[in-house]
Amino acid sequence: MSTPHQPAPPERSGQRIPTGLPQVSEDPEKIRAYLSDESAAMHGSADAVFFPTGAEQVAALLLAAQQQEKPVTISAGGTSITGSRVPTGGGWVLSVERMRDVQPVTFTVPEGYDQVRHGDMSFYLNVEAQSAIAPVGITLTEFAEALARFGLVYPPDPTEMTALLGGTVATNASGARSYHYRPTRSWVRALEVVLPTGEIVWLKRGEHRAQGRSIVFPVRASERAAERGAEIPPGYPVFASKNAAGLYLAEGMDLVDLFVGSEGLLGVITAIQVELAQVPRDVVTTVAFFPSVDDTLSFVELLRANRAETTVADAPAAPLSIEYFDRRALGFMRDAFPEIPLDAAGAVLFEFAYERPATHNPYPDGRTLRGWQALLEKHNAHADWSVTREDSATIKRFRHALPEAVNAWVRARVGKLGTDMAVPPRHFRRMLEAYRQAEECGVQTVCFGHIGDCHLHLNFLPEDHEQLSVARRAYRELARRAVELGGTISAEHGVGKKSIEDEHGRTVPYLEVMLGREGLRAIHAVKRALDPGFILNRGNMVPQEYR
Amino acid sequence: MDFVVLVKYVADVERIPEDAWDTERGLLRRSRLRMVANPLDDRALRLALEIRDSAAAAESMTDGREKGAGRPGVGRGKVVVLSMGPPQAEEICRRALAHGADHAVLLSDRAFAGADTIATARTIAAALRHLVADRVVHRPLVIAGMQSPDGDTAQVPIQVAALMRYPVIPYVTAWSAAPVSSGTGPISFETLQPVGRGRLTLRRTPALSTVTSFLPELPRYVSLERMSRASAADVPVWGREDLGIAESQAGLAGSRTRVVEIFSPPKAGRRGYRVEFGGERNPLEELPVVLEQLEQYLRTGGAPGDSGEAAPGTDTPASRPDTRELGDSPGASGPGNAAREAEAREGSYYRGECVVLCERDAGTGEVNRCSLELLGVVAGLADKLSTRTTALMPGGIRPDERELLAHSGADTILSVGTEFSRTFVPEEHARAAAYALRRIRSQMVLVPATLTGRVVAPLLAAYLGAGLTADCTGLKIADYRGRAGGRDSSYRKVLFQTRPALGGNVMATIVSLRGRENGAPQMVSARPGVFAPIAREGASAVLREFTPTGDELDSEGSVELAADFGEGGGKVEPDRGHDEAPAEAAQPDVTAGETGATSDTEIPLEECDVIVSVGLGIGGKENVDRLARPLVRALKRAWGVAVGLGCSRAAMEAGYLPHSVQVGQTGKTVRPRLYIALGISGAVQHRVGMENAGRILSINSDDEAPLLSSSDYVIRARCEEAVPLLLQLLQDGR
Numbered sequence A: 001m002s003t004p005h006q007p008a009p010p011e012r013s014g015q016r017i018p019t020g021l022p023q024v025s026e027d028p029e030k031i032r033a034y035l036s037d038e039s040a041a042m043h044g045s046a047d048a049v050f051f052p053t054g055a056e057q058v059a060a061l062l063l064a065a066q067q068q069e070k071p072v073t074i075s076a077g078g079t080s081i082t083g084s085r086v087p088t089g090g091g092w093v094l095s096v097e098r099m100r101d102v103q104p105v106t107f108t109v110p111e112g113y114d115q116v117r118h119g120d121m122s123f124y125l126n127v128e129a130q131s132a133i134a135p136v137g138i139t140l141t142e143f144a145e146a147l148a149r150f151g152l153v154y155p156p157d158p159t160e161m162t163a164l165l166g167g168t169v170a171t172n173a174s175g176a177r178s179y180h181y182r183p184t185r186s187w188v189r190a191l192e193v194v195l196p197t198g199e200i201v202w203l204k205r206g207e208h209r210a211q212g213r214s215i216v217f218p219v220r221a222s223e224r225a226a227e228r229g230a231e232i233p234p235g236y237p238v239f240a241s242k243n244a245a246g247l248y249l250a251e252g253m254d255l256v257d258l259f260v261g262s263e264g265l266l267g268v269i270t271a272i273q274v275e276l277a278q279v280p281r282d283v284v285t286t287v288a289f290f291p292s293v294d295d296t297l298s299f300v301e302l303l304r305a306n307r308a309e310t311t312v313a314d315a316p317a318a319p320l321s322i323e324y325f326d327r328r329a330l331g332f333m334r335d336a337f338p339e340i341p342l343d344a345a346g347a348v349l350f351e352f353a354y355e356r357p358a359t360h361n362p363y364p365d366g367r368t369l370r371g372w373q374a375l376l377e378k379h380n381a382h383a384d385w386s387v388t389r390e391d392s393a394t395i396k397r398f399r400h401a402l403p404e405a406v407n408a409w410v411r412a413r414v415g416k417l418g419t420d421m422a423v424p425p426r427h428f429r430r431m432l433e434a435y436r437q438a439e440e441c442g443v444q445t446v447c448f449g450h451i452g453d454c455h456l457h458l459n460f461l462p463e464d465h466e467q468l469s470v471a472r473r474a475y476r477e478l479a480r481r482a483v484e485l486g487g488t489i490s491a492e493h494g495v496g497k498k499s500i501e502d503e504h505g506r507t508v509p510y511l512e513v514m515l516g517r518e519g520l521r522a523i524h525a526v527k528r529a530l531d532p533g534f535i536l537n538r539g540n541m542v543p544q545e546y547r
Numbered sequence B: 001m002d003f004v005v006l007v008k009y010v011a012d013v014e015r016i017p018e019d020a021w022d023t024e025r026g027l028l029r030r031s032r033l034r035m036v037a038n039p040l041d042d043r044a045l046r047l048a049l050e051i052r053d054s055a056a057a058a059e060s061m062t063d064g065r066e067k068g069a070g071r072p073g074v075g076r077g078k079v080v081v082l083s084m085g086p087p088q089a090e091e092i093c094r095r096a097l098a099h100g101a102d103h104a105v106l107l108s109d110r111a112f113a114g115a116d117t118i119a120t121a122r123t124i125a126a127a128l129r130h131l132v133a134d135r136v137v138h139r140p141l142v143i144a145g146m147q148s149p150d151g152d153t154a155q156v157p158i159q160v161a162a163l164m165r166y167p168v169i170p171y172v173t174a175w176s177a178a179p180v181s182s183g184t185g186p187i188s189f190e191t192l193q194p195v196g197r198g199r200l201t202l203r204r205t206p207a208l209s210t211v212t213s214f215l216p217e218l219p220r221y222v223s224l225e226r227m228s229r230a231s232a233a234d235v236p237v238w239g240r241e242d243l244g245i246a247e248s249q250a251g252l253a254g255s256r257t258r259v260v261e262i263f264s265p266p267k268a269g270r271r272g273y274r275v276e277f278g279g280e281r282n283p284l285e286e287l288p289v290v291l292e293q294l295e296q297y298l299r300t301g302g303a304p305g306d307s308g309e310a311a312p313g314t315d316t317p318a319s320r321p322d323t324r325e326l327g328d329s330p331g332a333s334g335p336g337n338a339a340r341e342a343e344a345r346e347g348s349y350y351r352g353e354c355v356v357l358c359e360r361d362a363g364t365g366e367v368n369r370c371s372l373e374l375l376g377v378v379a380g381l382a383d384k385l386s387t388r389t390t391a392l393m394p395g396g397i398r399p400d401e402r403e404l405l406a407h408s409g410a411d412t413i414l415s416v417g418t419e420f421s422r423t424f425v426p427e428e429h430a431r432a433a434a435y436a437l438r439r440i441r442s443q444m445v446l447v448p449a450t451l452t453g454r455v456v457a458p459l460l461a462a463y464l465g466a467g468l469t470a471d472c473t474g475l476k477i478a479d480y481r482g483r484a485g486g487r488d489s490s491y492r493k494v495l496f497q498t499r500p501a502l503g504g505n506v507m508a509t510i511v512s513l514r515g516r517e518n519g520a521p522q523m524v525s526a527r528p529g530v531f532a533p534i535a536r537e538g539a540s541a542v543l544r545e546f547t548p549t550g551d552e553l554d555s556e557g558s559v560e561l562a563a564d565f566g567e568g569g570g571k572v573e574p575d576r577g578h579d580e581a582p583a584e585a586a587q588p589d590v591t592a593g594e595t596g597a598t599s600d601t602e603i604p605l606e607e608c609d610v611i612v613s614v615g616l617g618i619g620g621k622e623n624v625d626r627l628a629r630p631l632v633r634a635l636k637r638a639w640g641v642a643v644g645l646g647c648s649r650a651a652m653e654a655g656y657l658p659h660s661v662q663v664g665q666t667g668k669t670v671r672p673r674l675y676i677a678l679g680i681s682g683a684v685q686h687r688v689g690m691e692n693a694g695r696i697l698s699i700n701s702d703d704e705a706p707l708l709s710s711s712d713y714v715i716r717a718r719c720e721e722a723v724p725l726l727l728q729l730l731q732d733g734r
């Protein structure tokens, strides 16, 4: 096997010469940790893992890869469940885990930003402007801890907080509070990206936009710049809300948006400027149990209506998050919380921020609380569990009870199949009907998730392989239905290397269900423009040989 | 039946935020810590609410006097929460209301600041008296967590009981209402006993019980309805004047102890010393070194994170800073040297003998090892002060024990011929000790900080009006200059008492003040295994015997307020109304288990000095019995410390041990002085539960196990190979 030597300097001027190659490991034991992801459904192979600490090392590595025609797969926290960071095509793994300091190459840190150290990582922070410039190799947990000191929060909150900042931007991650705060995309102001050809660019929101349907890449000083563009086909879907499936392509779009959620297809993100928010000081989290699905839904619809600032008389505040657990999910959770009411048909977990009525009174004022209480009563809720910030750990435990119980169940069987679809609110009841039908397929299911965003996870839990194929068929139907209803096949996890059998038994990229051939070709074209050699993250979204 | 629950507003030492550490000065900034209700007090609250809401409460007072005592809502008693703390503590008062308490009162006043445990207890007792006098509660059962995680002394509730003359029922682990034909009978408590568990029936109140983490947690959530009631409720704040406490009795002014210094335990990186099996060096030569160093670490009182000794391989002698200070070589200033003796006596603030309140091991009936350890350290101190070392033996001594005590450092033995109940009744022990101590002149009293000693010591301190410092790990004699009782005072040759607090994250040095005003000695307790016993071959001791009558003993239980508190002391009256037979409120039904029948969870895992913890790598469930349990027993025997058995999540899931002893994110967070991991790979979820252990020893054959890199000692071997050798060495060594 071969590892690169010092690459030839880039042909163009205008960029600094790469300073050297990153550290590398060729120890098969070390490499093994990078060959699968949390889905454990795919396994790849690799000759070496590289650990760059900054953009220049990344550039040097990508140049070397170009020369040696080595596929490169980017790895961050490895928590993807789509195989997106699995090096199925062999070659090299580029792990961003050691990029823990900002090493500006193509930008200068603006005035007003101070360096903040936290353990062995650092980033730049402007408290006033509520903005940070951060490296990609830090976990969301670390970032949150460091920001907490300043009373700030980086709002995207995927469940898996060991994901790295870079990984979450590359997948446009979202979490429970994305209901209020929206997904990662909304929080990214600028990106430093190393393109597959070794150029390093700083993309700042507002500075690089598509000319109508034509995208031109800002590769300055490149004679080939003219070639570096792509056309957005008409009919390519644009989502107003949560979506993590496929590239973001829209008329007049900002180029930052192209890279957010691009699953590493177009370049390696090496630094990120994000917007921050003030930590809401006090938050109540309530879990309410309802006697029927209908009550549950009408309660949720009322909460949701309150978001659009149309004041709904009864709802005292707009929630930060609205989550759902169906009857079967509650059944699993009863292991850890036996006190869950037996006759609950569903539960809604919602959070709302509030001002204290007096400094040392930890609760919202009586009126607000009675308002919520009345609302719950109106929808026949028969119990509610509420906590303030102080006891939020319990709610965390409540949330985790489900995956824990489900995983324990699945471990003894053949695996689970989980959906990640979302539809526009006006079609949500239709989608629910589809879920209900799917639940009748004879395979055990649990349903839970971000009901505020009309984004539920229906998990199939097959007993054996036969049931697994039944579940696969039901899954495909659901995906199709979501698309029909104008929704997405993946609202937060991304598509990675997922494939699906079409009605003719052909295995096609999962994304094809949503974007069709036309859409995938468009993605292919953008990819080719930036990565003619198809060296980066081969197999994600669209195969190299796609036509 | 009514309840008063004591709830302390404490720093959350389980989750210390990174920025709470002042890394430059190595100090913990308390202001950065999250504040919560002591989690044990939450359990106490749950216990009170459960009993209140059960049918049992109505029936519990079997003597009939309580039933229908003319109050409305018979049976559904009240739960009142008392918290003394800063204004912010209103938060936890409201929280208790949201959970179902009927009332909450906040005791808050600038004048309360700096209170030590007796001053805290006095304030709480005054509030209790008000609640009783105002008929808010009637003959309450007071319930408190056994210990707070920050001040960490476990003294306040016991001293509240002493001041109120309420009998103490320490260490409740469970409760039940005995079923009788007509519904439910009296309430009974299961409690920790020196050996095993005991069952006590609550015959009458008032009484005070402390609760352990064996009781279930408070559910952390409440309904919005309850929340809105708690939000709107009135939380009265009572200050010093409301309670009628003299200024001189409150807060710092009313304290008998003074913190003179707070510092950080030196944080040492894990040293990662490795013993390889099948390597070049013979493990049999290295394992004894490891054991010796660990023992020495425990003995030198290293707080968690403290670096007690040098790494193996270097031959620097163990540094024992605190005990060495005393170290005039033996005999250099013995009691024979009259001139020095006189000079020394003249100089020192406190006068009299240095006393160790000795204890018997409840299982074997022998004087326990910790008593001998304390005799050892006291002998050194007494030499320096040119006074006598006295072994105080409540319950009398056997003739053959004289020699043992003399050899361990005692010059005098005070034997108090009393009989004790088979179940542990703390008042009996404290009264017997008080009886003897009032008949001699003592300048310091040391008590083993064992399960029983930690209850007896605060009672005794309250009886004697002494300050008490808990769980000391370092003792030395030095001079103290400072303000006390409103004037500058100079204290010559007093005991500097160093102890860990805040979960081992800080060390505090404390002195006892104002002892001359009431003749009270300096009092401290010290954990087993912290000091080393000595051997003075050929030494002998004088025996003095007391045989008090029952009446004489009873009178020892009263708290002499005037003597204790100096001027203005008479304002706080003990609750004379409840004087009748206080200690009989709880009667034992079933006594504790027999020796040897102790379960793995004899004391809470969080309380153990050493934890042996089992992972899947131990090599099969049968090895828990073959290797882990014998190791627990051998360490207990060899080192005389509290040793517990824990496990990893994987081992729990494989059914090796119950969830109640699982260590880690989804189990317990422990902070023992020594953590021995048998075949635990140590995923981060496990490490967060134990990484603050003082020392970590890993036995594992898997070189990749993540725990190895954060261990102080690594024995690279299968547990089947290594543990039997350790057992052998522990047996041979002693």
Ligand SMILES: Cc1cc2nc3c(=O)[nH]c(=O)nc-3n(C[C@H](O)[C@H](O)[C@H](O)COP(=O)(O)OP(=O)(O)OC[C@H]3O[C@@H](n4cnc5c(N)ncnc54)[C@H](O)[C@@H]3O)c2cc1C
Residues within 6 Å of the ligand: A037, A038, A073, A074, A075, A076, A077, A078, A079, A080, A081, A084, A085, A096, A136, A157, A158, A159, A160, A162, A163, A164, A165, A166, A167, A168, A169, A170, A171, A172, A173, A174, A175, A176, A263, A264, A265, A267, A268, A269, A270, A492, A493, A494, A537, A540
């Ligand atoms: C238990 C569990 C719960 C989860 N919950 C959520 C959830 O609530 N919401 C959610 O959105 N997701 C969730 N996920 C999925 C996953 O955590 C997210 O997709 C996450 O954003 C992946 O981040 P990572 O750092 O682990 O990236 P990886 O898995 O290492 O990589 C993800 C993709 O990003 C690419 N990539 C990584 N870094 C870069 C970079 N610097 N430049 C370019 N490309 C890069 C990789 O090549 C890969 O294609 C969950 C996963 C698990 C296992």
Ligand SMILES: Cc1cc2nc3c(=O)[nH]c(=O)nc-3n(C[C@H](O)[C@H](O)[C@H](O)COP(=O)(O)OP(=O)(O)OC[C@H]3O[C@@H](n4cnc5c(N)ncnc54)[C@H](O)[C@@H]3O)c2cc1C
Residues within 6 Å of the ligand: B006, B007, B008, B009, B038, B040, B041, B082, B083, B084, B085, B115, B116, B117, B118, B120, B124, B143, B144, B145, B146, B147, B148, B149, B150, B151, B152, B153, B154, B155, B156, B157, B257, B259, B262, B467, B468, B469, B470, B499, B501, B502, B506, B507, B508, B510
């Ligand atoms: C570093 C340090 C070391 C100290 N060492 C000593 C010492 O050795 N000796 C000494 O006398 N003082 C000492 N103090 C002072 C002591 O911490 C305070 O007196 C404290 O108010 C009570 O002690 P605790 O936290 O140990 O409570 P504990 O006695 O451990 O508390 C047990 C239970 O008593 C009840 N309780 C205790 N305090 C309150 C309260 N304020 N309000 C309501 N309920 C309460 C609660 O139910 C609690 O769970 C020390 C203080 C510090 C900062």
